[in-house]
Amino acid sequence: MNAAYPLKNDLILRTLNGGKVERPPVWLMRQAGRFLTEYKEVRARAGSFQNMIAYPEFAAEVTLQPVDILQVDAAIIFSDILVIPEAMGLPYEMNPGEGPFFPNTIRSVSDIDKLRPAEDAANLEHTYEAIRMVKQELYGRVPLIGFAGAPWTIFCYMTEGGGSKSFSKAKSIMYREPAMAHRLLDLITDATIFYLQNQVAAGADLIQIFDSWAELLDGPTYRAFSLPYIRRICEALPHVPRIVFPKGAFFALPDFQHFPCEGVGLDWHTNPSEIADLLPEKVLQGNLDPSALYAHPDQVRQMTQNMMRSFPQGKHIVNLGHGLHPDTPRESVLAFVETVRSSSFVS
Amino acid sequence: MNAAYPLKNDLILRTLNGGKVERPPVWLMRQAGRFLTEYKEVRARAGSFQNMIAYPEFAAEVTLQPVDILQVDAAIIFSDILVIPEAMGLPYEMNPGEGPFFPNTIRSVSDIDKLRPAEDAANLEHTYEAIRMVKQELYGRVPLIGFAGAPWTIFCYMTEGGGSKSFSKAKSIMYREPAMAHRLLDLITDATIFYLQNQVAAGADLIQIFDSWAELLDGPTYRAFSLPYIRRICEALPHVPRIVFPKGAFFALPDFQHFPCEGVGLDWHTNPSEIADLLPEKVLQGNLDPSALYAHPDQVRQMTQNMMRSFPQGKHIVNLGHGLHPDTPRESVLAFVETVRSSSFVS
Numbered sequence: 001m002n003a004a005y006p007l008k009n010d011l012i013l014r015t016l017n018g019g020k021v022e023r024p025p026v027w028l029m030r031q032a033g034r035f036l037t038e039y040k041e042v043r044a045r046a047g048s049f050q051n052m053i054a055y056p057e058f059a060a061e062v063t064l065q066p067v068d069i070l071q072v073d074a075a076i077i078f079s080d081i082l083v084i085p086e087a088m089g090l091p092y093e094m095n096p097g098e099g100p101f102f103p104n105t106i107r108s109v110s111d112i113d114k115l116r117p118a119e120d121a122a123n124l125e126h127t128y129e130a131i132r133m134v135k136q137e138l139y140g141r142v143p144l145i146g147f148a149g150a151p152w153t154i155f156c157y158m159t160e161g162g163g164s165k166s167f168s169k170a171k172s173i174m175y176r177e178p179a180m181a182h183r184l185l186d187l188i189t190d191a192t193i194f195y196l197q198n199q200v201a202a203g204a205d206l207i208q209i210f211d212s213w214a215e216l217l218d219g220p221t222y223r224a225f226s227l228p229y230i231r232r233i234c235e236a237l238p239h240v241p242r243i244v245f246p247k248g249a250f251f252a253l254p255d256f257q258h259f260p261c262e263g264v265g266l267d268w269h270t271n272p273s274e275i276a277d278l279l280p281e282k283v284l285q286g287n288l289d290p291s292a293l294y295a296h297p298d299q300v301r302q303m304t305q306n307m308m309r310s311f312p313q314g315k316h317i318v319n320l321g322h323g324l325h326p327d328t329p330r331e332s333v334l335a336f337v338e339t340v341r342s343s344s345f346v347s
Numbered sequence: 348m349n350a351a352y353p354l355k356n357d358l359i360l361r362t363l364n365g366g367k368v369e370r371p372p373v374w375l376m377r378q379a380g381r382f383l384t385e386y387k388e389v390r391a392r393a394g395s396f397q398n399m400i401a402y403p404e405f406a407a408e409v410t411l412q413p414v415d416i417l418q419v420d421a422a423i424i425f426s427d428i429l430v431i432p433e434a435m436g437l438p439y440e441m442n443p444g445e446g447p448f449f450p451n452t453i454r455s456v457s458d459i460d461k462l463r464p465a466e467d468a469a470n471l472e473h474t475y476e477a478i479r480m481v482k483q484e485l486y487g488r489v490p491l492i493g494f495a496g497a498p499w500t501i502f503c504y505m506t507e508g509g510g511s512k513s514f515s516k517a518k519s520i521m522y523r524e525p526a527m528a529h530r531l532l533d534l535i536t537d538a539t540i541f542y543l544q545n546q547v548a549a550g551a552d553l554i555q556i557f558d559s560w561a562e563l564l565d566g567p568t569y570r571a572f573s574l575p576y577i578r579r580i581c582e583a584l585p586h587v588p589r590i591v592f593p594k595g596a597f598f599a600l601p602d603f604q605h606f607p608c609e610g611v612g613l614d615w616h617t618n619p620s621e622i623a624d625l626l627p628e629k630v631l632q633g634n635l636d637p638s639a640l641y642a643h644p645d646q647v648r649q650m651t652q653n654m655m656r657s658f659p660q661g662k663h664i665v666n667l668g669h670g671l672h673p674d675t676p677r678e679s680v681l682a683f684v685e686t687v688r689s690s691s692f693v694s
Contacts, residue, residue: 163512166672171638175646218616218636250597251616269565269598289565291518299522325513 005140016241025073026340030323031066059130081149087121122194128202135203146204150211151188152226206241215248234260268321287321297335352487363588372420373687377670378413406477428496434468469541475549482550493551497558498535499573553588562595581607615668634668644682651686
């Protein structure tokens with residue numbers, strides 16, 4: 001744990017560590033994003049999405065924006081889950097409005113053998129430098145979240161080459177060549193462990209693992225191809241609170257009961273009170289539908305209050321059930337955060 | 348019920364009507380599709396996807412192909428759920444590899460007012476003619492399934508204009524302008540009722556309602572914006588067995604317990620034995636992952652048998668958990684069907 005500056009607002013850490021809190025903490029997935037004109041301004045200066053990650057000054061600037069503008073209770077370092085496959089040897093392109101694209105993908109065991117060793121791959125010094133800069137600028141105002149993609153999700157991109165409706169290539173390898181799939185998942189896991197350990201060493205106060213493509217699987221395949229790798233990552237990071245977001249994996253939520261993480265992210269399809277019964281020891285994070293922020297701010301306040309009531313008091317980190325849409329009205333995001341900040345638990 | 352020809356294979360109807368069966372029936376969503384070279388040959392002759400629907404000869408030919416080639420236990424009339432919005436006044440384009448696109452979409456109440464009346468919209472005589480032709484050609488070999496999209500799914504296309512990651516426009520209307528959403532859903536429902544009643548009058552032996560975008564919602568919004576409209580459709584068709592496929596709506600499956608339908612389709616994420624406990628009176632349909640068919644035929648046989656064992660005996664229609672992928676190996680599809688056809692219940 002980096003304790004250079006004592007934290008003035010440690011709501012999210014207290015919640016994850018099982019301490020008492022006066023209200024739930026709030027942050028938003030993609031809070032540093034295109035819905036902020038200030039973000040778009042930096043994006044224009046940087047010239048590209050990838051430059052924003054590669055130059056610590058840009059990454060640090062956009063990481064801090066939502067703390068200043070929205071007054072959320074945590075910052076999350078600006079980066080992308082795809083920096084790991086890139087560092088392993090598969091560069092990707094980011095075309096506006098189209099999502100990521102990998103010109104080269106993994107098709108065979110020999111493609112895996114050509115990848116860079118895990119420790120070299122995790123040599124993402126620009127991100128660690130951005131974390132150090134953000135920590136300094138924050139000066140203890142709020143904690144900083146480090147993150148990475150879950151190995152299964154990274155595997156999907158490395159084999160498929162981009163987004164897809166059915167991820168046929170990724171799933172074809174999983175079903176036809178499970179040994180090859182496990183070999184690649186293992187290597188991604190090693191790189192991710194180094195990467196997150198370095199983020200923590202640089203100052204990240206807690207970490208989140210995004211399993212964005214959990215939703216492609218079912219219970220048995222999730223237990224075989226995703227959960228064991230997330231478990232290994234979590235076990236390698238015992239000294240910071242860990243949140244896992246298995247998006248769309250309603251079928252696997254009961255598996256998190258005895259899982260080495262403090263928090264579990266819920267997508268907006270999930271009924272929080274049902275999951276609170278299943279996972280009484282976990283802190284739950286989520287889960288307003290990001291599309292609900294298209295509503296009028298008054299409706300947003302109402303829906304946010306309703307959502308908060310469906311979570312267990314004191315064991316909830318308020319967030320959306322998925323990342324913010326780029327065209328979300330700013331006033332709705334402000335209404336969302338303000339509703340949480342002005343709430344208080346009856347003691 | 349059309350009883351022009353006595354059915355030689357009525358496995359699917361007996362299953363849905365609660366009768367005794369010697370093995371489960373099997374058919375596949377998108378069984379008339381691009382994985383068949385015979386289908387692509389007709390597609391080339393027809394010139395376009397939409398011509399295959401518009402000319403009953405083409406529609407009938409591809410409807411019959413899987414009955415002949417795969418020996419499935421039901422045919423499903425070849426058409427598209429988007430013929431309803433088209434008939435209501437919103438034409439769509441189908442660009443290869445891209446999915447459907449509507450040049451005009453519904454953005455306001457006045458756009459809704461300009462749509463064609465429901466009864467006129469359901470005047471899709473070419474499809475009814477195709478049904479009559481198929482019934483004649485089948486000559487009682489297997490039953491014929493009629494189908495339509497669920498109003499919520501059609502609403503998504505009519506407001507969004509095509510596929511989308513987040514369906515922001517559709518959901519923005521739902522959250523910001525619920526009265527307008529209900530007005531459009533109501534009109535779609537009326538047209539769909541006429542359409543399905545006409546399909547049954549022409550000879551469809553049972554019907555399926557595809558709620559492909561159920562997965563965009565959560566429990567409360569599904570109960571408000573989708574279920575009541577599907578219920579109205581089912582109630583208007585009391586004389587044929589009805590299957591509802593609420594894709595991705597794990598959160599709403601308990602709601603089907605007292606729902607006016609005989610069958611419920613399960614996507615591949617769902618654990619059938621859990622749902623069988625929740626819905627003891629329903630016949631369940633599904634649910635092998637279509638990507639599992641990328642595996643070797645021997646593996647496919649094994650996975651199909653495992654899947655069948657997880658459903659309640661005699662209350663199961665074997666299918667995939669989603670439509671067949673166009674690049675599915677034909678031998679895997681044959682292995683899937685053959686595994687079911689060679690099974691038998693221990694009495």
